[in-house]
Amino acid sequence: MRAAPWFSPRLLEAAGSHPGLLPGRITACHGSSWQVAGEEGSFLGEVAGKLTREREGSLALPLTGDEVLFAPGEGGGAVRIEEILPRTSLFHRRGGEGEGRQGIAANLDKVFLCMSCNRDFSLRRLERYLALAYDSGAEPLVVLTKTDLAEDLPALIREVEGVAPGVPILETSAFAPGSWRLLDEALKPGMTGALLGSSGVGKSTLLNCLLGEEAMSTGTIREDGRGRHTTSARELFFLPGRRALMDTPGLRALGMDGVDLDQVFQEIHELGRQCRYRDCSHQGEPGCAVAEALAEGRLSRERLESYLKLVQEEAYLDLDSREILRKKQERMYKDFQGKRNARKFVKGKGKGHE
Numbered sequence: 001m002r003a004a005p006w007f008s009p010r011l012l013e014a015a016g017s018h019p020g021l022l023p024g025r026i027t028a029c030h031g032s033s034w035q036v037a038g039e040e041g042s043f044l045g046e047v048a049g050k051l052t053r054e055r056e057g058s059l060a061l062p063l064t065g066d067e068v069l070f071a072p073g074e075g076g077g078a079v080r081i082e083e084i085l086p087r088t089s090l091f092h093r094r095g096g097e098g099e100g101r102q103g104i105a106a107n108l109d110k111v112f113l114c115m116s117c118n119r120d121f122s123l124r125r126l127e128r129y130l131a132l133a134y135d136s137g138a139e140p141l142v143v144l145t146k147t148d149l150a151e152d153l154p155a156l157i158r159e160v161e162g163v164a165p166g167v168p169i170l171e172t173s174a175f176a177p178g179s180w181r182l183l184d185e186a187l188k189p190g191m192t193g194a195l196l197g198s199s200g201v202g203k204s205t206l207l208n209c210l211l212g213e214e215a216m217s218t219g220t221i222r223e224d225g226r227g228r229h230t231t232s233a234r235e236l237f238f239l240p241g242r243r244a245l246m247d248t249p250g251l252r253a254l255g256m257d258g259v260d261l262d263q264v265f266q267e268i269h270e271l272g273r274q275c276r277y278r279d280c281s282h283q284g285e286p287g288c289a290v291a292e293a294l295a296e297g298r299l300s301r302e303r304l305e306s307y308l309k310l311v312q313e314e315a316y317l318d319l320d321s322r323e324i325l326r327k328k329q330e331r332m333y334k335d336f337q338g339k340r341n342a343r344k345f346v347k348g349k350g351k352g353h354e
């Protein structure tokens with residue numbers, strides 16, 4: 001059931017102290033106009049000039065999920081978005097050089113990281129999703145979709161637990177009627193959630209179940225799990241019980257950005273604290289506890305590789321990190337030189353003893 005929009009107490013309070021302005025929630029972005037859900041209905045909105053003057057960059061503009069105050073449109077025209085309330089969480093990616101951060105969605109409490117049990121199953125991708133979620137400030141949950149297609153579901157769950165310790169795992173299937181209720185129960189009154197995951201994993205199907213209607217077009221369910229590709233609207237829907245849920249695009253569209261890798265790769269982070277150098281890059285430096293754990297089989301090579309790959313991606317995106325990497329390389333070089341000199345010294349000494 002698509003429910004009427006609801007507004008948080010802080011938004012109602014803000015509206016109360018701004019006579020003439022109405023409370024609204026951004027449900028979709030269409031480039032330079034926005035869809036605003038208000039008490040009286042859904043309106044097309046544009047932004048007041050002051051918004052872009054007061055704040056810089058794309059984060060100054062409304063995002064799906066934003067809580068706003070708007071002025072009614074004149075003569076049935078577009079409403080004017082005058083204020084954006086401070087965001088309680090923010091999904092964003094970094095644009096090209098000099099572009100700064102690009103917002104994706106705001107004010108999410110929970111993100112459902114959807115991954116299907118067939119071809120889409122990828123622990124490496126899950127790690128990326130987790131990193132994004134932790135960075136946004138929203139609580140992540142893993143949704144294993146299409147469990148009907150899993151050959152060994154318990155094994156998949158163990159694998160997920162391995163990369164996402166302590167994160168709730170919800171199992172759903174269109175063939176297990178009611179399994180979508182796990183999401184329904186996780187989204188508490190007053191919360192806004194988002195479905196995150198690759199195209200085709202079954203996000204729209206879940207959303208439809210939660211809405212109890214065909215809110216978005218889904219292909220028919222095929223036993224091989226290969227549905228036709230449906231596009232993601234990144235739209236916010238209101239659910240009964242003062243809740244809201246958003247469909248979001250796949251990770252490729254989101255990009256990686258300044259995410260908290262330490263939280264996702266806790267075991268590497270823990271090991272890293274025992275490395276000789278505080279900012280060891282675990283790439284061949286002396287006294288590296290990570291390399292030691294790898295050699296002793298306490299750490300999987302795959303896990304370390306995906307960590308290093310993400311670190312490199314981050315470093316590429318982040319100039320400061322690039323500087324840090326450069327310093328690390330310098331130090332490794334010095335250490336290498338040092339060892340060579342030491343060998344020379346030992347050799348020289350050895351000769352002296354002959």
Ligand code: GDP
Pocket residue numbers: 145146147148149172173174175197198199200201202203204205206217218219220221222223224225226227228229230231
């Ligand atoms: P989205 O792109 O993530 O929104 O994915 P959709 O919800 O559009 O689903 C993609 C395809 O997978 C469609 O053909 C669905 O019918 C199918 N599908 C969705 N859920 C399940 C499921 O639990 N099991 C199986 N076998 N197929 C499913």
Ligand code: ZN
Pocket residue numbers: 272275276280281282283285287288289290291
């Ligand atoms: Zn190290």
